[in-house]
Amino acid sequence: MRWLAYLAGCLLAGVLVMQLYFFCQIAAWQVLNPSSTSFMRAERWRLCGARLWGCGIERRWVSYDDISRNLKRAVIASEDADFVNHPGYELDAMLNAWERNKQRGHIVRGGSTITQQLAKNLFLSPEQHYLRKGQELAIAWMLEFWLDKQRIFEIYLNSVEWGEGVFGAEAAAQHYFKTSAARLSVGQAARLAAALPAPKCFDKTQYCANVRVNFKAKAGIIARRMGAATLPD
Template sequence: MLLLGFIGLSLLMVTVYRFVPPPVTWTMVGDILAGHGATKRWVPLDRIDPDMPRAAIAAEDSSFCTHGGFDYDSIAAAMYRNAKGGKVLRGGSTISQQTAKNVFLWQGGGFFRKGLEAWFTVLIELIWPKKRIMEVYLNVAETGIGTYGVEAGSQRYFKHGAANMTRAEAARIAAVLPLPKKRAGVAPRGFTRRYGNSIAARVGVVQREGLDACLR
């Protein structure tokens, strides 16, 4: 009965969130309890500069438009680099997986949480179109301490909305996403600056090769 209840509840939540913005996430709750607050402002995907989702694809998930939720080549590559002790710029998680984690689950690892993440990833890929997955991702992803979504991140770092971001600014936000509590989108230094510049260079590749075609 518990299993059936969980399946029914998860299906209901995923279906509702296809149309309704998620009001709060466990990560936001953690920031609120820690005294950081949770600044967020939901904006539709068509009010976010197109270079922002392109930057996310360039940085996090070049196969976003074509995979079914999991990029097995990236997972294998990340596991190989980890085994060799090399630096992993991004793990094997797709944007779909990160969206599932950010919306429905908590941060951190563990096989149990990973299993739940896989379940919710399958559900959102089945129930949400790709545009909705990207829209939710860009609105709930942590872009700084107590800051959620690219609109709030753009206001915090650049003093204007996400609709008016430059390509360089979009790339800086994308560079922050893997470690939002340790990286800053304004005046980045060292690795974050170099990584942001690398992402900005790849945004054009995403556009030219149509890697964002599912968002148009």
């Protein structure tokens, strides 16, 4: 029993140290920009393995003001219409996702806000299970504690995956439309926002075997909703 108590204490200490690391890292992002995310590092390893040169991912950080308002409105309209008002999570969406998952017998939806998506992208794996969801909520709380909504959205737009090895608004604008993130039109922005549930499939058809998303129709819906989107300005 003593050994079990010791092991349990070590595990608890490890979890607390990890939370402290997350908390301090996020605090630093009030003034510093994240150099990479867990998703970026995993994708680079998948694409490149141990190669250090001649391989990588597309990403270039741009400031919040250098990202088109069209794209900001499109992402809000698509991913999290109440982003500026909620505390980092939406209980109703999470409960609805819970009911849907129970009906299917496995996790098919997470009910995640933009803050929760950012928490996952920054620190966690794409695996879907309830322990990871709990950690995602804890990190989302830390993000909302340290950062204002505009800063959270700025980091999200510079970190989210938009295709195979394509991360952030600037890389996506260049990759798909040969333009800058600042110059995206309404139609272009709506198409990028439509890609977010399945960015690799949007980018390359070989990833579409298990994906059923009508990107064109979704982009049309997003474009019609963009005018009502509230931005964290």
